[in-house]
Each structure stands twice: as C-alpha cells, then as structure tokens.
Amino acid sequence: MKIKIKYTAQLKKAIGKAEDLVDVNEGINIEGILNHLNKIYSKEFANIVFNQDGQFMNAVLLILNGKQIAFNSEKEVKENDVITIMSPIAGG
Amino acid sequence: MQEVRYMKKLTEKELAVYEWQLDVPGFGVEGQEKLKNSSVLISRCGGLGSVVAYELAAAGVGKLILAHGGNVVPSDLNRQLLMTDAGLGKSRINSVERRLKELNPRLEIVAIGENINENNVAELVSQADVVVDAAPLFEERFLMNREVVRQKKVLVDCAMYELEAQITTIIPGETPCLSCLYPEKPVAWKRKFPVFGAVSGTVACLGAMEAIKVLSGLGETLSGKLLTLDLRDMSFNELSINKNKKCSICS
Ligand SMILES: [Zn+2]
Numbered sequence: 001m002k003i004k005i006k007y008t009a010q011l012k013k014a015i016g017k018a019e020d021l022v023d024v025n026e027g028i029n030i031e032g033i034l035n036h037l038n039k040i041y042s043k044e045f046a047n048i049v050f051n052q053d054g055q056f057m058n059a060v061l062l063i064l065n066g067k068q069i070a071f072n073s074e075k076e077v078k079e080n081d082v083i084t085i086m087s088p089i090a091g092g
Numbered sequence: 093m094q095e096v097r098y099m100k101k102l103t104e105k106e107l108a109v110y111e112w113q114l115d116v117p118g119f120g121v122e123g124q125e126k127l128k129n130s131s132v133l134i135s136r137c138g139g140l141g142s143v144v145a146y147e148l149a150a151a152g153v154g155k156l157i158l159a160h161g162g163n164v165v166p167s168d169l170n171r172q173l174l175m176t177d178a179g180l181g182k183s184r185i186n187s188v189e190r191r192l193k194e195l196n197p198r199l200e201i202v203a204i205g206e207n208i209n210e211n212n213v214a215e216l217v218s219q220a221d222v223v224v225d226a227a228p229l230f231e232e233r234f235l236m237n238r239e240v241v242r243q244k245k246v247l248v249d250c251a252m253y254e255l256e257a258q259i260t261t262i263i264p265g266e267t268p269c270l271s272c273l274y275p276e277k278p279v280a281w282k283r284k285f286p287v288f289g290a291v292s293g294t295v296a297c298l299g300a301m302e303a304i305k306v307l308s309g310l311g312e313t314l315s316g317k318l319l320t321l322d323l324r325d326m327s328f329n330e331l332s333i334n335k336n337k338k339c340s341i342c343s
Contacts, residue, residue, distance in 0.1 A: 008320070009253040009256055010280050010281075048280045051279075057278075057279065058274070058275045058276050059276045059279070060278075061318075061333075063331050066332065068318075068333045068334045070334075086320075087280060088230070088273075088274055088280070088281060089252065089257075089258065089285075090230050090233055090278075090281055091139075091252040091253045091287055092136055092138050092140040092141060092226040092227050092228040092251070092292065
C-alpha cells in the first residue's frame with residue numbers, strides 16, 4: 001500500500017524533497033515505516049532521525065494525519081494516511 | 093496574571109492611540125487596560141523578537157523585558173527590524189530600546205544587553221506575565237521553558253527555518269511543554285539558519301497576537317496545538333501535540 005510522507009526543515013534538505021510516496025506492507029506501524037525509510041534514503045536521513053546506536057531521536061516530531069504520534073505506537077498505518085516527519089527548528 | 097494588582101486606567105492619550113483596536117469585538121477598553129497592566133519577556137530581539145516587540149509596543153502592552161546581546165552586524169539587517177544601518181557596530185539592545193520608545197514613549201522597558209542564560213532566566217521570567225521565545229538556540233529555549241513551568245507563566249514558542257515556521261502556546265499544567273515535544277536536545281540544529289525577514293516577521297506577528305490574546309482573554313490560543321506554516325507553498329497546518337507523561341520538566 002502507498003503512504004505519503006512529508007518532511008520539514010533540515011530533513012527536507014537532507015532528502016532533497018518535501019514529500020515522498022512509499023510502498024509498504026499492510027499492518028505496518030510508525031516504527032516500521034521509519035526503518036523502511038532508513039533503508040531507502042542516504043545517511044543524511046539517518047543522521048537526523050537516528051542516533052549513532054541506531055535509536056530513534058526523540059526530538060524528531062512524528063505526525064500521523066495531523067496528530068502527534070509516538071515512535072513506539074502500535075497503531076497501524078493505513079493506505080492514504082499522511083505522515084509528517086518534522087526536524088526540530090529554533091530559528092529566531 | 094492571577095495575582096490581584098492595582099489596574100492602571102487608560103489616559104486620554106491612550107484612548108486616542110488605541111481607538112481603532114478598541115473596536116475589536118471581545119477586546120475593548122477592558123482588554124486594552126489588561127495590556128497596559130501586563131508585562132512580556134521577549135528573548136531575543138532578532139528577526140523574530142524585534143517584530144514581536146514592535147507589535148506589542150504598538151498594541152500598548154505596558155512593560156517589555158527584552159534580552160539581546162551583542163552589537164549590530166551587517167547580516168542582522170535583513171530581518172532584525174529594530175536595528176538600523178546607522179547602528180552598525182553599536183549595541184543591539186540600545187537600538188531596540190530607542191526604536192521602541194520612538195513608537196511608544198509610554199512603554200516601560202527593562203533592557204538586558206545579554207541573551208537568556210542560567211544566571212538571568214529566573215529573574216527575567218519572574219518579571220513577566222507572558223514569555224515569547226524567539227531564541228535561535230535550543231539551550232536558551234529549554235531554559236525559558238523550564239522556568240515558565242516552574243513559575244507557571246505562559247510561553248509563546250515561535251520558531252522558523254528557511255520559509256517554514258511553527259508556533260505553539262505553552263500553558264504549564266495544561267498543555268505539553270517544549271521538553272515534552274523535544275525530550276532530547278536536537279542535534280541537527282545549527283546556529284546559522286537560512287532566513288528571510290518576511291518569514292521571521294510572519295511568525296512574529298502570530299506570536300504577538302498570541303500574547304495579546306493570552307493577556308486580554310481575547311479569542312482562542314494555540315494551546316496544545318502546533319501551527320506550522322510553509323510560505324514556499326503557503327500551507328498552514330494545525331497539529332495536535334501530546335504531553336509526555338515522562339517529561340523531565342513538567343511531569
Ligand atoms: Zn513537558
């Protein structure tokens with residue numbers, strides 16, 4: 001099934017695009033999606049989203065259909081869902 | 093804001109200056125008096141904070157506590173609207189104070205020529221009813237967040253990057269705090285960020301309006317909501333954000 005992923009700020013720069021359509025298996029959760037993205041993108045994605053031990057960086061905000069969702073949420077992601085992965089910003 | 097204090101009334105001059113905003117439904121003389129008797133801390137007064145300060149000075153907030161270190165450099169001038177070309181090499185905070193006083197000589201200003209740090213944050217927050225966070229470093233943002241949670245003050249948190257911006261209003265005890273959103277220090281953030289003054293100014297005006305609403309009781313705030321904007325395609329989204337039950341600051 002196809003899921004739309006949007007990126008903000010420095011993540012957008014790291015990936016080189018603002019959004020992407022990815023093909024994943026049904027029944028996948030948010031953690032599964034991030035692990036999938038980690039495989040298809042360059043190291044620059046991982047540098048922002050995961051630490052050196054491969055653990056998720058909790059300062060990255062995850063949004064599923066307009067609501068914040070935790071990395072370890074068991075919630076299944078469905079076809080046509082929109083996930084936004086937000087790189088933290090602090091510009092003043 | 094909860095404490096009982098003597099409310100100063102509006103003068104004839106003030107009634108004339110604020111005439112057009114007194115007509116805003118739900119605001120009126122009562123709202124204007126609340127602004128007059130309020131204080132707001134803004135840190136820093138750069139691209140974002142300059143415009144927050146200017147709008148709040150224009151709106152008639154009685155007292156601004158302003159923290160901003162350093163001297164004016166050429167690269168400030170594309171966005172830090174309280175700095176001037178003639179002020180290059182001179183103190184930023186002096187420029188901020190002078191420009192605000194030109195607009196509103198009635199304004200009480202506490203001007204601090206340094207950025208928020210561990211030594212000044214508690215005292216500066218204690219003087220304010222509302223804090224507007226416009227700092228370019230997460231260290232400063234986390235200090236203000238910790239202190240508003242401790243002192244139960246409202247924090248309007250505004251941030252931008254390139255053509256994107258975001259804003260939320262943090263009400264301790266009710267909404268997520270900044271450390272709920274970012275439990276760890278973000279590693280990818282760099283001090284130098286791409287910025288147009290029109291982007292920092294846009295989120296600054298939103299932040300000033302949030303402060304005005306919190307202080308006067310007007311309208312609905314962004315409490316528990318993160319408004320994100322991308323001026324590259326003019327998309328605005330309101331996201332719902334969660335309290336972290338294990339937050340080291342607010343839980
Ligand atoms: Zn918190």
